[in-house]
Amino acid sequence: MIKLFSVKEKQERERRENAENTKQGVKKASASELRLQKDISELNLPKQIKIAFPDGPNKLNRFDIIVSPDEGYYKGGKFSFAFNMPDSYPHDPPKVKCESPRPVYHPNIDLEGNVCLNILREDWNPVLTISSVVFGLQFLFLDPNPDDPLNKDAAKVLTSDPKQFQANVRRSLSGCYIGNTYFPPCR
Amino acid sequence: MYEGGRWEDVDLVLRREGASALTGPGFEASSELVPFLRSDCRILVIGAGGLGCELLKDLALLGFGNIEVIDMDTIDVSNLNRQFLFRMKDVGQPKAVVAASRIQERVEGCTVVPHFGRIEDKPAEFYRGFHIIVLGLDSVEARAWINETACSFLEHDEEGNVDLSTVKPLVDGGTEGFKGHARVILPGITPCFACTMWLFPPQTKFPLCTLAETPRTPVHCIEWAHLIKWPKDNEMEEFDVDNVDHLGWCHREATERAKEFGIEGVTLQLVQGVVKNIIPAIASTNAIVAAACATEVLKTATMCSAGMDNYMMFMGGEGIYTHTVKYERDECCPVCSPGIFLTVQSSVTLGDLIKRISVHPKALGKVERPSVSHGTDNLYMQGPLEEATRPNLSKTLGDLLGGTGQKALAVNDKRLPRTLRVTLSVVP
Numbered sequence: 114m115i116k117l118f119s120v121k122e123k124q125e126r127e128r129r130e131n132a133e134n135t136k137q138g139v140k141k142a143s144a145s146e147l148r149l150q151k152d153i154s155e156l157n158l159p160k161q162i163k164i165a166f167p168d169g170p171n172k173l174n175r176f177d178i179i180v181s182p183d184e185g186y187y188k189g190g191k192f193s194f195a196f197n198m199p200d201s202y203p204h205d206p207p208k209v210k211c212e213s214p215r216p217v218y219h220p221n222i223d224l225e226g227n228v229c230l231n232i233l234r235e236d237w238n239p240v241l242t243i244s245s246v247v248f249g250l251q252f253l254f255l256d257p258n259p260d261d262p263l264n265k266d267a268a269k270v271l272t273s274d275p276k277q278f279q280a281n282v283r284r285s286l287s288g289c290y291i292g293n294t295y296f297p298p299c300r
Numbered sequence: 301m302y303e304g305g306r307w308e309d310v311d312l313v314l315r316r317e318g319a320s321a322l323t324g325p326g327f328e329a330s331s332e333l334v335p336f337l338r339s340d341c342r343i344l345v346i347g348a349g350g351l352g353c354e355l356l357k358d359l360a361l362l363g364f365g366n367i368e369v370i371d372m373d374t375i376d377v378s379n380l381n382r383q384f385l386f387r388m389k390d391v392g393q394p395k396a397v398v399a400a401s402r403i404q405e406r407v408e409g410c411t412v413v414p415h416f417g418r419i420e421d422k423p424a425e426f427y428r429g430f431h432i433i434v435l436g437l438d439s440v441e442a443r444a445w446i447n448e449t450a451c452s453f454l455e456h457d458e459e460g461n462v463d464l465s466t467v468k469p470l471v472d473g474g475t476e477g478f479k480g481h482a483r484v485i486l487p488g489i490t491p492c493f494a495c496t497m498w499l500f501p502p503q504t505k506f507p508l509c510t511l512a513e514t515p516r517t518p519v520h521c522i523e524w525a526h527l528i529k530w531p532k533d534n535e536m537e538e539f540d541v542d543n544v545d546h547l548g549w550c551h552r553e554a555t556e557r558a559k560e561f562g563i564e565g566v567t568l569q570l571v572q573g574v575v576k577n578i579i580p581a582i583a584s585t586n587a588i589v590a591a592a593c594a595t596e597v598l599k600t601a602t603m604c605s606a607g608m609d610n611y612m613m614f615m616g617g618e619g620i621y622t623h624t625v626k627y628e629r630d631e632c633c634p635v636c637s638p639g640i641f642l643t644v645q646s647s648v649t650l651g652d653l654i655k656r657i658s659v660h661p662k663a664l665g666k667v668e669r670p671s672v673s674h675g676t677d678n679l680y681m682q683g684p685l686e687e688a689t690r691p692n693l694s695k696t697l698g699d700l701l702g703g704t705g706q707k708a709l710a711v712n713d714k715r716l717p718r719t720l721r722v723t724l725s726v727v728p
Contacts, residue, residue: 155682156684
């Protein structure tokens with residue numbers, strides 16, 4: 114008969130294995146790292162989006178996504194987002210923050226760089242991938258959504274006077290004050 | 301006289317050699333089994349519905365003292381006829397929470413921890429912590445998900461033999477009217493859910509042309525009204541399966557169509573069943589299936605008798621009939637098979653290894669543009685890291701993998717449904 118439960122034995126073995134792996138210099142990939150390997154290998158980016166791995170190709174849990182819209186309100190801008198992947202990915206969504214420029218003039222991004230994107234919070238689901246989030250970000254710049262704002266002032270302008278909003282965005286891309294807030298230029 | 305209280309009988313079986321008439325061959329009674337059952341053995345019940353209520357009750361009465369239950373649903377009035385842990389005042393409350401507290405109230409000494417939420421929202425480590433996972437689910441998707449999670453814990457040695465300490469037993473029950481099944485899945489040993497996916501045929505979907513042109517059954521007429529006529533007549537409004545007016549509309553349209561084609565049997569009840577995809581639940585079928593499952597949990601946990609091998613069907617519809625089938629594992633199952641084993645020389649390049657993997661029978665046609673990782677070392681990656689990792693293709697495995705010995709690789713390809721495990725034996 115199969116005897117399945119000998120918990121102590123298993124823990125001992127794991128400890129041994131981890132010690133061996135460290136010795137060989139290879140870290141066992143966790144479930145979240147395995148999933149990241151799959152996500153990144155299947156990531157097919159359009160020319161408006163670049164990705165950078167600041168810690169090299171073996172550290173997939175931190176990277177930057179740079180979006181350079183070539184149409185819409187934000188055409189000509191360049192926006193950098195830091196992605197931090199939690200150990201619980203894909204059960205939990207990536208943590209995404211706009212790093213540059215900061216602040217950015219956008220109805221769905223607050224002055225701290227927090228992004229309001231449904232799939233990063235309430236609509237996250239483990240079948241979604243990094244690709245889904247990246248395209249979600251791209252979409253935010255093509256079609257800013259004034260109904261669910263993080264920057265209420267920008268959202269109000271977008272709703273009441275789209276032409277003024279377009280002018281504000283244009284000016285913000287090369288750096289300007291809007292109200293009392295300074296928006297630095299895109300680099 | 302043993303004063304074991306509620307669980308006296310079970311305890312006697314587990315403690316006393318003399319109970320051998322009740323236990324199976326090879327069982328060794330032990331004083332450790334009782335405390336194991338009572339506190340150390342962690343059982344997770346998934347689903348606190350019709351089957352879940354029965355399972356929780358059975359497991360608690362068998363002496364399992366450390367139970368957790370997860371369910372994403374809240375209690376509906378229509379559940380009360382068979383989900384006996386719930387009362388009218390509980391309507392709207394989370395099933396897991398109410399079920400857990402009812403069991404604890406009734407069965408002193410049994411702890412039941414509830415989790416109100418989706419199974420997918422818990423990390424794999426949550427599931428790894430249980431000794432046995434018991435499924436009382438009504439969805440194929442949820443079964444597939446938990447099966448993949450359980451199988452992901454599996455580890456094998458170089459010959460592909462499963463490491464028994466990584467086997468996470470699943471006991472699965474399911475019912476549909478008077479029919480049901482109970483099965484035991486020992487991942488890596490007995491067929492997993494994905495090995496026998498065909499046991500759960502996809503939900504019947506009729507070709508649209510049949511519905512539109514040649515309806516033959518009352519269900520065809522209902523599906524036609526629901527899927528074809530409604531969107532045509534009500535462009536703006538989504539069909540709402542919970543809307544009484546919508547159901548009434550569907551019933552009228554389907555009845556008319558049935559008349560036109562000389563078909564009988566369209567009733568409002570059938571309309572509801574078809575559009576809401578309701579599977580009628582019979583309380584006693586749930587009780588029978590849950591009892592079989594709970595018995596298997598006890599046997600798996602204590603090895604007090606031979607377990608079910610490995611799938612019991614119960615047919616209570618036409619007379620009564622049960623049959624236990626020993627299904628076979630799918631040796632190429634993408635979920636529970638150990639993947640590919642290859643022996644290669646350390647002088648072989650990564651590029652050549654990829655070619656060898658792509659012609660392996662288990663990978664044939666599914667590995668065209670693969671990515672290969674060794675632990676967290678991404679040796680060759682498609683996508684944005686392709687250029688950065690391309691130089692590795694001409695490097696030798698000896699250099700890339702740090703010498704000889706057994707190496708576990710993960711291979712991804714868009715054509716693979718999931719990550720393919722490749723175990724390499726690198727020789728000088």
